[in-house]
Amino acid sequence: MSTQIISDRDLSDDLIINQLKKGDQKMLILLQKRNLSTIRAYVTRNQGDQSDAEDLLQESLIIVWEKVRNTDFQLTAKLDTYIFAISKNLWLKTLRKMGRMVSHSFEEDHYSHLADNTPDYSDDNATIVSDFMNKIGETCKQLLTLFYYEKMDMEKIAAQLNFANAQTAKAKKYQCKKKLEELVKAQYSAQDLLQ
Amino acid sequence: MEETNTYRDEQIENYLLGNMSQVDRESFERQINNDDNLAKEVEINREIINIIASTKRQDLRTYLKTSASESKNINSSWWAKNKYLSLAASVLVLLGLSVIIYSIRGITPTIEMVSNDKPIDTLENKPKVYNPQDNEKEKQENLAINRKKDSNRNIEEIDKTNKNDQYVAIENANGLDTQMVVNKKMTTTSAPIITENEFVIDEISSLNSGNKLGSQKPAQKLKVTFKPGNNPAYVYTGADLILTGIRETEVEKFVNGINNDLFLITNDKKLYNLQKTQSQQMLLPITKQMIRSKFGL
Numbered sequence: 411m412s413t414q415i416i417s418d419r420d421l422s423d424d425l426i427i428n429q430l431k432k433g434d435q436k437m438l439i440l441l442q443k444r445n446l447s448t449i450r451a452y453v454t455r456n457q458g459d460q461s462d463a464e465d466l467l468q469e470s471l472i473i474v475w476e477k478v479r480n481t482d483f484q485l486t487a488k489l490d491t492y493i494f495a496i497s498k499n500l501w502l503k504t505l506r507k508m509g510r511m512v513s514h515s516f517e518e519d520h521y522s523h524l525a526d527n528t529p530d531y532s533d534d535n536a537t538i539v540s541d542f543m544n545k546i547g548e549t550c551k552q553l554l555t556l557f558y559y560e561k562m563d564m565e566k567i568a569a570q571l572n573f574a575n576a577q578t579a580k581a582k583k584y585q586c587k588k589k590l591e592e593l594v595k596a597q598y599s600a601q602d603l604l605q
Numbered sequence: 606m607e608e609t610n611t612y613r614d615e616q617i618e619n620y621l622l623g624n625m626s627q628v629d630r631e632s633f634e635r636q637i638n639n640d641d642n643l644a645k646e647v648e649i650n651r652e653i654i655n656i657i658a659s660t661k662r663q664d665l666r667t668y669l670k671t672s673a674s675e676s677k678n679i680n681s682s683w684w685a686k687n688k689y690l691s692l693a694a695s696v697l698v699l700l701g702l703s704v705i706i707y708s709i710r711g712i713t714p715t716i717e718m719v720s721n722d723k724p725i726d727t728l729e730n731k732p733k734v735y736n737p738q739d740n741e742k743e744k745q746e747n748l749a750i751n752r753k754k755d756s757n758r759n760i761e762e763i764d765k766t767n768k769n770d771q772y773v774a775i776e777n778a779n780g781l782d783t784q785m786v787v788n789k790k791m792t793t794t795s796a797p798i799i800t801e802n803e804f805v806i807d808e809i810s811s812l813n814s815g816n817k818l819g820s821q822k823p824a825q826k827l828k829v830t831f832k833p834g835n836n837p838a839y840v841y842t843g844a845d846l847i848l849t850g851i852r853e854t855e856v857e858k859f860v861n862g863i864n865n866d867l868f869l870i871t872n873d874k875k876l877y878n879l880q881k882t883q884s885q886q887m888l889l890p891i892t893k894q895m896i897r898s899k900f901g902l
Contacts, residue, residue, distance in 0.1 A: 438665070439672045446673075468669045472662050543660045551660065558657045561622065584611070587653065594652050 423489040430478045433560070438471050445490055449497050457505060466504070470497040480561065542593050550586035557583055613643075617650045 421440070429437045445467055453463035473496050477483050485492060543551045553571060556562045564576035564583075573579040619625050620633050637644045 435665070435668060438669060442669055442673065464670075464673060468666055468673075471669060472665050475665060542656055554653075554657050555661050558622070558654050559661045584614075587614075590653050590656065591649060594649055594656070 423485060426489060427478055427483070427485065430475060433479070438475060441471055441474070441489070441493060442467060445493050445497075448490070448494060452494070452498065453501060456501065458501065462501075462504075466497050466501055467493075469500055473500075542590060542597075545593060546586055546589045549582075550589060553579065553583050554586050554590065613646070614650075617643075617647055620647065621650055621654055 426437050426441070446464070449467045449470075450460055450463040453466060454460065458466070470493055474489075474493060487495075546554075549571065553567060556567045556570065557564070562570075564579050567583075568574070568576045568579040571579065573582065616633060620630065625633060637647055
């Protein structure tokens with residue numbers, strides 16, 4: 411006789427990664443729930459508070475999302491361990507940015523290499539960016555995101571956004587990109603004028 | 606002219622999205638170095654791609670934040686809306702706990718680290734170790750435990766299957782073929798390596814269900830969760846394990862053995878070794894013969 415309890419924790423790392431590759435954002439929620447207590451414990455022990463921990467975990471999960479989806483991702487440890495390593499690296503960067511002292515022992519451990527070259531997107535200028543994207547309209551936003559961020563091919567994009575075919579989607583993408591380009595150029599010109 | 610521009614746009618895109626071969630990339634980089642207009646176009650395209658990526662990241666942040674706050678709201682609003690229910694539940698829980706504490710008395714989730722030189726030393730100090738009135742079977746069980754004088758001999762060595770994540774409870778000592786169980790994966794959320802004696806018992810609670818095989822006794826499940834041991838950096842949030850077939854009143858104590866083994870000792874001196882095994886379904890009975898040969902009985 412055996413008793414088995416199925417819960418989020420029983421989902422294997424492989425399954426979660428496959429779902430992430432397919433674009434299943436719900437997996438991020440699952441990972442967020444699953445890792446919050448660990449990250450919170452870590453951050454609050456190391457000069458941060460609960461809110462810092464939540465932000466940190468969200469940034470880490472975004473990195474995981476991009477790593478899993480955009481590269482030849484090979485997991486060499488448990489997924490939660492990997493998330494913790496990324497969080498730790500990001501937190502070290504944050505502390506350094508804030509000019510806080512970071513002890514030697516705090517920096518080094520045997521699994522920090524798992525998250526070498528952790529990018530830091532927390533400095534994205536969200537206001538300007540979302541302003542640009544709102545100006546080009548929802549369809550353009552979706553189309554450009556699918557092509558440039560998700561790296562989806564034009565046939566799939568056409569199917570997903572209900573374009574007649576890949577050529578139509580490609581022409582639309584060209585228009586959308588031009589719109590965005592004009593906005594960026596205008597921003598550059600404004601900056602040049604100010605400088 | 607438009608075709609030329611389109612071609613150039615595609616080249617820039619392929620360059621920035623990493624879709625160029627090494628040779629084409631190097632050739633294109635040479636063009637960029639020699640053509641200021643092209644360099645500017647590349648920069649603008651790079652900026653566009655960054656903007657698109659930043660927007661997506663912002664969407665993901667919003668998605669995660671919304672989910673986190675919804676989760677908080679659900680928890681807090683439930684308690685707010687059900688103040689009286691919460692109060693009643695709390696009273697019931699307290700009552701329940703009193704009953705459980707009263708009924709189990711002997712169960713104390715002791716946090717006990719056992720060193721390598723004295724692996725299960727605590728077994729030797731039990732007051733009711735050997736009773737001549739006991740039947741033959743019990744005598745042998747007690748002898749098996751009590752005659753373990755040599756520190757080189759330890760229960761953990763009986764079965765070295767502690768490689769993976771699944772835990773199995775193994776009935777030991779009396780050799781009966783009763784069920785034991787198993788359960789969930791132990792998930793280490795932070796530390797990839799579990800060193801000796803890192804975990805201790807955190808919580809024991811009872812759940813009502815299950816029947817003990819071969820017994821008329823009402824059975825209860827015993828839920829055991831783990832928390833970090835000496836090193837607070839290690840947190841095992843998913844490490845719970847449920848035993849069925851053992852009534853909580855039967856449990857005398859838990860002992861941490863070496864190499865992360867966990868032992869459960871029942872009041873009637875049965876020893877359960879909770880080990881990591883290869884397979885969830887794998888039951889590894891430790892028989893009297895094994896005990897005998899191990900302890901020279």
